[in-house]
Amino acid sequence: MHFTLQQLKYIVNIAEIGSISEAAKQLHISQPSLSTAVKEVEDKANLTIFIRTRAGVTLTAEGQEFLGYARQVLQQVELMENKYISALPAKLRFGVSTQHYTFTENAFVELVKQYGQDRYEFFFNETGTHQILDDVKNSVSDLGVIYLSQENESIIRKTLQEKGLDFFPLFEAKPHVFLQKDHPLARKKSLKLTDLTPYPRLRFVQGIYESAYFAEELFSRIPVDKEIKMNDRGAIVNFMLGLNAYTISSGIFPKYLHGDNIIALPLHEKEKMTIGYVLRHHQPLSPLGHIYIEELKKYAP
Numbered sequence: 001m002h003f004t005l006q007q008l009k010y011i012v013n014i015a016e017i018g019s020i021s022e023a024a025k026q027l028h029i030s031q032p033s034l035s036t037a038v039k040e041v042e043d044k045a046n047l048t049i050f051i052r053t054r055a056g057v058t059l060t061a062e063g064q065e066f067l068g069y070a071r072q073v074l075q076q077v078e079l080m081e082n083k084y085i086s087a088l089p090a091k092l093r094f095g096v097s098t099q100h101y102t103f104t105e106n107a108f109v110e111l112v113k114q115y116g117q118d119r120y121e122f123f124f125n126e127t128g129t130h131q132i133l134d135d136v137k138n139s140v141s142d143l144g145v146i147y148l149s150q151e152n153e154s155i156i157r158k159t160l161q162e163k164g165l166d167f168f169p170l171f172e173a174k175p176h177v178f179l180q181k182d183h184p185l186a187r188k189k190s191l192k193l194t195d196l197t198p199y200p201r202l203r204f205v206q207g208i209y210e211s212a213y214f215a216e217e218l219f220s221r222i223p224v225d226k227e228i229k230m231n232d233r234g235a236i237v238n239f240m241l242g243l244n245a246y247t248i249s250s251g252i253f254p255k256y257l258h259g260d261n262i263i264a265l266p267l268h269e270k271e272k273m274t275i276g277y278v279l280r281h282h283q284p285l286s287p288l289g290h291i292y293i294e295e296l297k298k299y300a301p
Contacts, residue, residue: 002044003041003044003045003070005073005074005077006037007037007040007041008041008070008073008074009074010023010027010034010037010038010041011038011041011049011066011067011070012067012070012071012074013026013027014034014038014050014057015050015057015059015063015067018056018057018058019056019057020034020035020038020050020052020056020057022056038050045066047060047062047063047066048060048062048063049062049063049066049067050063061134064134064137064138064140065137065138067138067140068137068138068139068140069138069139071139071140072139075093078091091119091120091121092115092119092120092121092122092288093120093121093122093123094111094120094122094123094142094286094288094289094292095122095123095124095125095135095140095141095142096108096123096124096125096141096142096143096144096145096292097125097127097131097132097135097136097140097141097143097144097145098124098125098126098127098132098144098145098146099126099129099132099145099146099147099204099216100126100204100216100233101145101249101250101252101275102233103252103296103299104126104145104296105124105126106295106299107292107295107296107298107299108122108124108292108295110295111288111291111292111295114291115288115291123140123141125140125141126233128204128205128206128207128209128214128216128231129146129156129206129209129214129215129216130159130206130207130209130214131207132144132145132146132278133146133159133160133163133165133278134163136163136165136278136279136280137163137164137165137280139280142279142286142288142289143277143278143279143285143289143292144277144278145275145276145277145278145296146167146275146276146277146278147173147216147250147273147274147275147276148167148169148273148274148276149218149271149272149273149274150271150272151213151218151219151220151221151271152213152214152215155213155214156213156214160278164280164281165278165279165280165281166278166279166280166281167276167277167278168276168277168278168279169274169275169276170275170276170277170293170296170297170300171274171275171297171300171301172272172273172274172275172301173250173251173252173272173273173275173301174250174251174266174267174272174273174301175218175219175248175249175250175251175266175267175269175271175272175273176248176249176250176251176264176265176266176267177191177196177246177247177248177264177265177266177267178236178240178246178247178248178249178251178262178263178264179199179240179244179245179246179262179263179265180240180241180244180261180262180263181260181261181262181263183199183240183244183246184244185199185265186263186265188265189265189266190265190266190267190268191265191266191267191268192267192268192269193219193222193267193269196224196246197224197225199226199244199245199246200226200227200228200239200243200244200245200246201217201224201226201227201228201245201246201247201248202217202227202228202229202230202236202239202240202245202246202247203215203216203217203220203227203228203229203230203247204216204217204229204230204231204233205229205230205231216249217247217248217249218248218267218269218271218273219248219269219271228243228245237261237262240262241261248267249264250273250275250301251264251266251301252299252301277293277296
């Protein structure tokens with residue numbers, strides 16, 4: 001028994017849209033037919049690819065791995081069709097999954113501007129730490145960008161080993177506190193964690209993997225009385241300006257948030273962030289990967 005290319009396309013479409021009913025509309029087939037096709041694939045593979053909920057569908061861990069293989073097969077077929085049937089130049093493909101850093105986004109923009117050809121399909125995903133590792137493991141992204149610290153290194157490295165991934169350091173950064181320029185603490189030359197106690201802490205949501213080890217912010221293990229979690233980098237600005245809230249990050253390129261309205265002050269604590277990239281084990285950097293990493297290095301402190 002084999003999977004058909006059409007079945008693989010169905011799985012990829014549903015995963016990207018997040019809903020079988022909506023995918024059926026876009027694919028111009030009936031929902032029962034699409035559900036049947038998914039069931040046939042799951043039976044052949046002897047696994048559950050999607051978890052059905054009222055809000056749509058989500059991928060299981062096995063489903064994420066299956067999706068990675070499905071994407072690779074479909075991409076290879078497209079390359080063959082372009083070369084031997086349509087005679088079109090091959091699409092340039094490259095994907096990055098990253099924690100919420102603007103310098104990773106800026107480096108990606110430079111990559112596209114400088115090396116985007118007539119045909120390309122680029123993928124940039126700002127997401128949670130565990131999802132980044134899954135994206136790289138399942139070939140959704142070519143590489144991922146995360147950080148290691150004394151706080152999280154043992155758990156992250158254990159997870160990397162389990163997923164067959166390797167971490168390559170790029171540069172080290174000292175922790176900084178981001179806050180608005182009119183904040184009561186803004187005139188200090190540096191801050192300590194105790195200075196931040198009265199103010200709301202901002203953190204990015206990590207989904208079912210909420211823990212200090214997968215958090216994007218240093219010192220997340222330390223409990224606070226006021227905390228707001230979000231998944232949108234743009235929302236941080238509003239909370240900082242409106243609530244005198246703060247977040248802890250690398251301090252690299254602080255003006256990304258809101259011009260001169262947001263500043264970054266050094267955090268006087270014994271910790272550092274080693275920012276680096278993640279690849280599948282024994283996977284060499286692609287030519288585009290090398291270009292992207294060189295762009296990232298330009299933001300080293």
